[in-house]
Ligand SMILES: [Zn+2]
């Protein structure tokens with residue numbers, strides 16, 4: 001880790017000197033550098049993972065119901081079950097970050113594609129750089145397991161602040177691309193942590209390690225920040241817990257635990273604990289693959305592999321479900337999905353596809369992946385082209401469509417079709433977000449394979465604005481369940497839009513496994529491997545450990 005941080009700091013200072021001159025096309029500055037990120041916890045054969053489970057501004061209260069050992073600042077001692085414990089933090093230096101404008105995200109093994117992208121941007125005069133993120137996994141005991149989670153990001157600018165990178169992203173978006181900002185953590189914040197037991201200072205140091213006999217009980221863990229269900233609750237964790245200053249100038253709580261124990265907690269957070277065993281097992285394999293493919297990508301340089309929030313996968317620690325789920329998913333231990341090429345599949349999933357899955361590259365800035373192209377969630381394909389407006393409308397209005405996820409008896413089945421009204425005040429909010437005056441017309445809808453809209457233009461009385469990406473569209477129009485909808489726009493006497501009635505299909509981005517469909521299929525007796533083969537066509541099921 002230390003080596004990675006030092007290397008990235010050196011490279012970033014080099015990169016900054018070049019990037020600060022600005023990404024003007026005429027400069028034609030070309031350089032390539034490669035950074036290898038990834039934590040050392042997931043070595044061959046090991047099944048340990050580092051997951052950030054909580055973040056606190058500067059103080060943490062906890063107890064250990066069966067006792068725990070602690071280590072801080074060279075001191076080691078014991079916490080008794082009755083002890084009331086507190087950690088107080090003092091920050092000394094803020095985290096240092098760099099912001100990369102990324103224009104392509106390509107599997108590491110697809111070197112020709114990377115060369116093609118680099119050459120095209122270089123020819124257009126951009127200062128191109130590449131970053132390799134992610135991990136390569138090999139099997140235990142010399143067994144070959146060539147799963148490769150590495151990805152190459154092609155970048156065209158590095159900035160010291162998010163706003164400048166965001167401005168370049170906005171201007172590149174207008175000319176048709178789908179760039180995004182990648183935040184590179186150069187240095188974590190630094191500071192002290194003080195452990196107090198029953199009000200008395202025990203030790204001061206940089207990182208506190210807790211080894212509980214059974215559980216650590218953290219008070220007021222913040223979850224789902226930025227989501228409508230945001231809140232705080234007490235949570236229990238099993239495993240070694242590290243507390244230190246992190247990438248957000250706050251105290252990070254990082255749990256080191258067995259990957260499959262963590263999965264037993266993730267599975268019931270992501271899919272109903274009551275689902276039939278085939279769906280729980282399919283979810284476990286998909287989640288394991290998603291974790292492995294995101295190691296060293298989502299939190300590069302932050303000192304842990306994955307987080308417990310929506311950003312990675314939701315993990316609420318020990319819950320009453322964990323023990324029974326662990327038993328049910330045990331037969332899938334070590335299994336992940338891979339591409340034919342051997343690269344590990346980022347086995348994404350969403351709540352309800354609405355009848356047809358969406359293609360990954362229409363949702364994110366990733367290369368088209370034949371495994372994630374989107375399939376009919378039906379016994380046989382329907383003769384419809386959902387990217388075509390009239391046919392999409394016909395399908396979305398069809399409440400009785402014979403799709404696997406049209407099953408109200410399983411969780412998520414009620415999201416197969418939905419209606420939503422955008423009221424006059426809600427529409428005012430949309431207009432103010434767009435900032436192009438009053439809106440007369442919505443036009444130029446582009447729909448993906450599932451019927452999800454990934455681009456639409458709003459004609460205002462000041463200017464026209466094109467909005468891209470299904471998530472941006474959903475957020476703009478008021479937290480829609482999906483961007484697979486048809487709208488009946490309401491006009492006032494002057495011809496301006498004042499609201500709309502939306503009819504929609506599905507819940508979520510729709511890429512990869514449809515969790516509602518998976519539950520319905522498991523109920524029909526499908527096994528997890530058959531479910532996975534349906535949702536990830538052409539993928540290989542491999543056993544990593
Ligand atoms: Zn995360």
Ligand SMILES: [Zn+2]
Pocket residue numbers: 352353354355356377403404405514516517
């Ligand atoms: Zn579905």
